[in-house]
Amino acid sequence: MPGHIGSDYEKLRPEFKVIADPYSGKDVLLVPAIVPDVSLIHALQADAEGNLLVDEKEDDFLLAQASRVVVASTEEIVDPDALRRAPYGVRLSAIYVTALVPIWGGAHPTACRGRYGIDAAHLEEYLRLARSDTTFRDYLQRYVFDPKDHAAYLAEVGLGGLA
Numbered sequence: 001m002p003g004h005i006g007s008d009y010e011k012l013r014p015e016f017k018v019i020a021d022p023y024s025g026k027d028v029l030l031v032p033a034i035v036p037d038v039s040l041i042h043a044l045q046a047d048a049e050g051n052l053l054v055d056e057k058e059d060d061f062l063l064a065q066a067s068r069v070v071v072a073s074t075e076e077i078v079d080p081d082a083l084r085r086a087p088y089g090v091r092l093s094a095i096y097v098t099a100l101v102p103i104w105g106g107a108h109p110t111a112c113r114g115r116y117g118i119d120a121a122h123l124e125e126y127l128r129l130a131r132s133d134t135t136f137r138d139y140l141q142r143y144v145f146d147p148k149d150h151a152a153y154l155a156e157v158g159l160g161g162l163a
Contacts, residue, residue: 004029039067042107043092044114045083046074050094053083055113064096071099073106075115088113105154122157 005027009016017030041060043052052072054060064070083091106112109119109126129139147153154160 036067043074047080050097052092053089
């Protein structure tokens with residue numbers, strides 16, 4: 001992890017080690033690899049086989065390769081040629097994908113490049129309500145349990161007419 005030398009990570013995480021990079025000679029902070037049991041990622045596009053186009057600004061490619069199981073949602077299923085012609089993004093092979101769910105708006109309240117931006121107001125509401133068990137239950141009730149399906153959730157957050 002570049003940029004963390006001298007930070008509290010070295011004190012708080014004894015399994016993190018500082019070593020000299022064998023190529024540059026500069027000190028680097030090494031951290032143990034993680035192996036998530038399950039990762040949830042959202043793709044810009046996918047083909048029917050489960051090959052994904054993910055945003056290169058995210059670490060979804062690395063996360064998928066490190067995980068035992070990957071459940072991917074995608075904005076749309078496209079022809080394999082469309083994935084190859086995409087002007088931006090990283091292609092992730094279907095061998096890393098366990099399950100694929102096509103669901104427009106699946107990245108909400110975060111952004112999906114070229115589709116919709118970050119819903120800052122919703123994230124602020126989440127952060128405010130997540131501060132206590134009682135108000136977090138209210139959040140879950142409104143946005144997770146009450147909507148009968150994803151279309152109802154999108155309508156609740158004001159994206160219903162865009163799907």
